[in-house]
Amino acid sequence: MRRSRSAWAFVAPAALHLLVFAVVPIVYAFVVSLFDWRILKGTMPFVGFGKYQEVLQDPPFWNAMLNSAKFAALSVPAGMAVALLVAMPLASQLKGMGLFRTLYYIPAISSMVAVSMLWIYMFLPGNGLINATTSLFGVKSVDFLNETGWAMPALAFMSVWTGLGPRMIIYVAGLLGVPPSLYEAAELDGAGAWSRFWNVTWPMLAPTNVFVLVTGTITAFQLFTPVYMMTKGGPLDSTDVVGYHVFVEAWKKFHVSTASAQSFLLLVVVGSVALVQYRMMRRQLEGYSAG
Amino acid sequence: MTRRQALAWMTAAATLPLGCRASDDGRTVIRVANWGGAGDDSDYFKMVRSLYDRYSDHDPTSRVRVELVPGSQEYVSKLLLDHIAGAMPDVVTIDASSAAVFIDNGLLADLTPFAESDPTFDLDGFFPNVVDIARRGKGLFAVPIDFTPMVLYCNARHFREAGVPLPEGKWSHAEFLEKAKALTTADRFGFEFANWMPGWVTFLWNHGADVLSPDGARASGFLDSEKSIEAIGFVADLVSKHKVSPSLSQTAAAGVDYFATGRASMKVVGHWFLVGLAASQEVDLEDVVVVELPTELDRSETVMYEAGLGIGGSCKHPQKAWEFIKYWTGHGVQSKYNTSGIAVSARKDVEEAKLADKTLSPRAVERNRAFQRIVPSARPPWGSRVEGYDRVEDNCQKAMDAVLKNGVPVKEAFAKAARDIDLEFSRR
Numbered sequence: 276m277r278r279s280r281s282a283w284a285f286v287a288p289a290a291l292h293l294l295v296f297a298v299v300p301i302v303y304a305f306v307v308s309l310f311d312w313r314i315l316k317g318t319m320p321f322v323g324f325g326k327y328q329e330v331l332q333d334p335p336f337w338n339a340m341l342n343s344a345k346f347a348a349l350s351v352p353a354g355m356a357v358a359l360l361v362a363m364p365l366a367s368q369l370k371g372m373g374l375f376r377t378l379y380y381i382p383a384i385s386s387m388v389a390v391s392m393l394w395i396y397m398f399l400p401g402n403g404l405i406n407a408t409t410s411l412f413g414v415k416s417v418d419f420l421n422e423t424g425w426a427m428p429a430l431a432f433m434s435v436w437t438g439l440g441p442r443m444i445i446y447v448a449g450l451l452g453v454p455p456s457l458y459e460a461a462e463l464d465g466a467g468a469w470s471r472f473w474n475v476t477w478p479m480l481a482p483t484n485v486f487v488l489v490t491g492t493i494t495a496f497q498l499f500t501p502v503y504m505m506t507k508g509g510p511l512d513s514t515d516v517v518g519y520h521v522f523v524e525a526w527k528k529f530h531v532s533t534a535s536a537q538s539f540l541l542l543v544v545v546g547s548v549a550l551v552q553y554r555m556m557r558r559q560l561e562g563y564s565a566g
Numbered sequence: 567m568t569r570r571q572a573l574a575w576m577t578a579a580a581t582l583p584l585g586c587r588a589s590d591d592g593r594t595v596i597r598v599a600n601w602g603g604a605g606d607d608s609d610y611f612k613m614v615r616s617l618y619d620r621y622s623d624h625d626p627t628s629r630v631r632v633e634l635v636p637g638s639q640e641y642v643s644k645l646l647l648d649h650i651a652g653a654m655p656d657v658v659t660i661d662a663s664s665a666a667v668f669i670d671n672g673l674l675a676d677l678t679p680f681a682e683s684d685p686t687f688d689l690d691g692f693f694p695n696v697v698d699i700a701r702r703g704k705g706l707f708a709v710p711i712d713f714t715p716m717v718l719y720c721n722a723r724h725f726r727e728a729g730v731p732l733p734e735g736k737w738s739h740a741e742f743l744e745k746a747k748a749l750t751t752a753d754r755f756g757f758e759f760a761n762w763m764p765g766w767v768t769f770l771w772n773h774g775a776d777v778l779s780p781d782g783a784r785a786s787g788f789l790d791s792e793k794s795i796e797a798i799g800f801v802a803d804l805v806s807k808h809k810v811s812p813s814l815s816q817t818a819a820a821g822v823d824y825f826a827t828g829r830a831s832m833k834v835v836g837h838w839f840l841v842g843l844a845a846s847q848e849v850d851l852e853d854v855v856v857v858e859l860p861t862e863l864d865r866s867e868t869v870m871y872e873a874g875l876g877i878g879g880s881c882k883h884p885q886k887a888w889e890f891i892k893y894w895t896g897h898g899v900q901s902k903y904n905t906s907g908i909a910v911s912a913r914k915d916v917e918e919a920k921l922a923d924k925t926l927s928p929r930a931v932e933r934n935r936a937f938q939r940i941v942p943s944a945r946p947p948w949g950s951r952v953e954g955y956d957r958v959e960d961n962c963q964k965a966m967d968a969v970l971k972n973g974v975p976v977k978e979a980f981a982k983a984a985r986d987i988d989l990e991f992s993r994r
Contacts, residue, residue, distance in 0.1 A: 314650050315671045400819040418818040423972065511967050526643050528957065530993065 308535035315529055326536035336537055338512055339520035340544060342427065346516055347495035347548075349431035350438070355487055357435055358442030359480075365443065366450035376447065383440035391504035394433045395420070398505075423513040426506050430514060433501060438494070442487055449483030450476070485556045489549045496545045517541050594628045594883055596621075596890050597655035599648075601641050602634035610841070610906045617899055624893050628886055639956060642667065649673050654878035656887040660708045662699045662872040663764075663949035663956075669700065669707045670953055674876040676705040680888040687892055696912045699872050699946045708874030709895045710912035712904065714837035715868045715937065715944040716768055716859070723853040724749055724831035733857045739773070739800060742860035746810035749831040758823070758830035759804055759811035761966060763959045764947075765834050766801050768868050771945070772861035773797035777962065778987075782952035785987035789962070790980050799976045802969050814970050825849070834859065836871060837937060838908045852929045856936040870944035872912070910937050954994060961986045 308326055312319045330336050361379060365372050382390060397404045398419040406416045419429040457475045466474065499518035502508060508515035508523070521541070525534035598618070602611060621630045633655055635641040642664045648654045660668055668674050681689050689697060692710055700708035718733075725732050730748045733741070746756030759766070770776060775793035778785055788794065805811045812824055824830035826839075828848035833839075844851055858866040875894060877887045893899060897915055904911040904920070911917050920926070920934050949955035965983035968974040 315646065315667070315673075399821065400815070401821050416819050418815055421814070421818055421971075509964070509967070510971065511964055526647070527639065528954065528990075528993075529646065533993075 304535045304538060307532055308539055310532055312532045313529075314531055322532070326532050327540065330533060330536045330540055335512070335515070336517075336520060336540075339515045339517040340541075342512075342514060343496045343498065343516045343518070345427055346431055346434075346498055346514075347492050349428060350434040351488065351491040351495055353431065354435045354438045354442055354491060355484070358439055358487070359446050361439065362443045362446035362450055366447045376444065379443050380440035382437045385437075387437070387500040388504055390433075390437055391501045394429075394501070395505055398429055420506055421510050423510050426510060426514045430498070430501055430505065434495070434498070438491070442491070445483060445487055446480070449480050453479040481556065485553060488556070489552050492548055492552060493545055496541065496548075591629075593622075593626075594886050595631050596628050596657060596883075596886055597631050597633055598657040598659070598890065599633045599635065599641075599645060599655040600659045601636070601638065601661075602632075603636040610908060613906060614903070617894075617903060621890065621893060625886075625889060628890070630890065638664070642956075646673075649879070652880060654880050656878055656881045656883065657890055658876050658878055659711075660700065660874050660876050661949075662713070662870070662874070663947040665700060665708070665874075665950040666953045666955065668876065669702060673879050674707040675879055675881060675884055676707060677709065677877065677888070677891075678704060678706050680884075681706060681709075684888070684892070691914055692895075692912045693914060693941055695942065695944065695946075696870065696872055699870070699950050700874050700876070708876040709891050710872055710874040711895060711900070712909035712911050713870050713872035713944075714909045715870050715940045716764060716834055716836055717856045717868065717937065717940060718859050719825060719833050719835060719839065719843075720855045720857055721825070721828070721831045721849060721853055722855050723850070724754065728831075732855055733860070736858070736866060737860045739769075739860050739862060743800075743804070743808065743810070746804065746832065747808060750810045753829070755812050755824060755830045756810040756832060757804060758817075758825045758833040759801065760833070760835065761814055761817070761963075761970065763962050763966070764869060764871070766798075766966070767962075768834065768859050769801050770794055770797045771867040771869075772859055772863055773800070774863060777958060778948060778952065782948060784991060785958065785984040788984070789987065790977070790984040795977050795980060798966070798969070798980060802966070802976055805970060837910055840933070841907050844907070852927060854929070854933070856933045858936075858940060865943055866940075868940060868944050869947050870941070871947060872950075873909070874912075910941070954990065957990050958987050961990070 309321060309323060310319045311322045311326065365376050365379070400406055400416045400418040400421075403419075405419070410416060417425055419425045453476060457479070458471055461471045461475050496516075497518050498516045499522065502514050502516055502519040503522070506514040508519050517537070518541075521534045521537045524530050524537060600614075602614075615632075618630045618632050621628065635644045638661060641661075645654065645658060646667065654673065658668070658674065660674070681687055689706075689709075693713075696710045696713050697706070699710065700706060720732055722732060725745075728749050728751075730745050733745065742757075749756035767777060770793075773793055773796060775788070775791055775797050777789050777794075779788050805813055812820070812830070817824070820829075823842070825833040825835075826843055826846045826849060828846075840851070840854070843849055843854055859868050861867065875891045877884050877891070881887050895913070897913060900911050900913050900916045901919065904916050911920075917934070917938060921931060921938075923931075926934070947955070948958065952958070961983045962980075965979040968979040969976050
């Protein structure tokens with residue numbers, strides 16, 4: 276009984292925080308989505324699931340959802356590949372690896388507003404760092420953030436860099452968890468570097484991959500700050516991702532109920548995507564467990 | 567650390583923010599909202615700050631607390647949220663292009679009782695059509711500070727060099743195109759098109775077209791009308807067909823203002839542009855001439871962007887707020903404030919004094935006269951009458967982007983914009 280009380284005491288602050296700052300606002304947002312709340316006029320008639328019907332038939336919302344999916348498709352696999360590539364040397368026991376891990380992690384602890392400002396300058400046409408560098412090889416200047424074909428890849432490219440630190444740390448932990456005996460056995464069997472990676476490292480990283488893929492996808496669908504700072508959803512709505520779309524709906528148009536309904540639809544979509552990803556990789560996970 | 571000590575630390579940490587309240591010196595704090603960034607240390611901002619600070623000399627029982635919000639759209643959102651939270655500032659700086667959302671939702675107090683009962687205040691001293699921007703019937707919801715019509719700036723040196731006469735009085739779109747072509751050379755453009763709706767909407771107006779129906783209720787039938795499509799097509803052709811203006815990618819790659827760097831001969835912009843031009847190394851301010859926009863109508867039309875001061879609807883001490891508005895819109899402060907050159911003063915006496923100023927060059931006086939000639943025919947922006955007009959501008963901007971960046975036909979792009987605007991209006 277006493278142990279149970281102590282356990283509750285330890286859990287209570289976190290639970291209270293979760294309740295006040297997550298559960299209550301989510302429930303409140305759901306309630307708001309059932310009304311047509313005009314906050315400037317002070318009216319709030321009940322409309323049931325009317326807002327959901329409206330959002331389901333709203334092409335700009337689905338364009339935003341599609342843009343988020345594009346962003347996830349561009350940034351998550353590339354982010355995972357780069358993070359794994361960086362993590363492999365950093366998982367070694369060589370001297371100085373701690374310094375490199377810290378350096379790679381710095382973008383993750385920097386303010387996203389500051390990082391976005393930095394990348395605005397990097398992406399500038401003409402004298403921006405990227406264009407200035409490519410112009411040395413005779414490549415024509417590209418206005419990355421103002422051309423419909425380039426804006427989303429540019430944001431994804433930046434996100435690979437900002438997300439590198441956390442993903443790299445998770446992969447380093449995953450790689451350090453692979454028993455050295457498996458590599459020794461593979462080596463005795465004559466396996467080369469690629470064969471060791473493909474037959475030992477990759478299967479053993481299955482749980483890590485699932486975790487990084489699912490959390491990366493969820494994070495990708497939550498993209499907001501770089502879009503707000505760098506493109507405002509443009510050009511021509513090509514970077515109007517769902518996080519930014521909901522923000523505009525709520526705080527520019529003051530359609531709070533519509534924005535709440537959009538948020539819940541986002542929750543359903545992201546939850547479904549995460550579930551599908553988890554199921555697709557479960558077989559791999561089962562193989563890992565059996566191994 | 568004992569459990570008691572830990573509890574004491576946690577209690578102290580939790581109650582720390584309560585100790586951060588500003589000390590109360592007995593004076594009334596007047597909260598004034600304005601645009602601006604926290605790190606702004608420009609000469610203009612320093613001057614504005616000093617005028618705010620001097621308010622305590624004017625009224626020792628009050629002090630001003632300025633609440634700055636960077637970005638015009640963020641400013642509107644922030645103030646609307648303040649209103650929802652019941653924390654609207656006492657005095658609110660209102661931009662005409664977003665005034666409707668404040669006035670029509672009852673966020674501002676009617677200033678008529680103050681203006682009519684105060685013998686020290688004279689509304690007749692202001693330009694009447696500038697005052698009318700914040701009127702609704704007999705109600706007055708803001709006292710104007712300053713304004714700027716959109717005008718056409720010309721570089722007289724370029725005109726001289728090309729042997730092209732400067733436009734005088736009323737002139738047509740065809741004459742404008744002719745001059746722009748004659749001024750365009752290998753290293754200079756006749757016109758600098760700004761891909762920004764306030765910079766091109768006046769081409770519609772001066773072609774007898776408009777963005778919205780006269781009641782501001784819909785865009786279809788207006789933005790997508792034959793006349794509008796012709797006008798927008800004319801503007802787009804300046805860039806893509808006649809090439810008398812830099813393309814969007816050329817502008818982006820240059821990263822500088824073409825007119826201010828002497829690489830364009832004409833540009834549509836407001837009074838504030840003069841502040842930047844004064845610092846230009848490539849353009850002599852004495853070469854800068856202000857003319858009316860070309861038109862197909864009997865009289866050139868332009869838009870008038872204005873800023874004014876209103877009192878928040880939930881203001882606890884409106885009389886104090888009114889005293890501040892009087893101070894800020896009074897002759898003394900406005901004479902000083904207007905030296906920034908950012909806009910035309912809404913006070914007739916300040917503008918008259920400017921014309922009589924012997925220290926100004928003849929060219930500067932001529933420019934001031936040109937601005938004042940335009941005032942009576944300048945229209946308020948749609949945003950002063952139509953709530954959510956910023957969404958109209960967003961949709962039109964997207965349509966113009968589609969035309970200039972993706973080669974979408976003008977008719978198709980603006981028909982879609984009109985439909986999207988109507989859809990947004992139906993959800994208001």
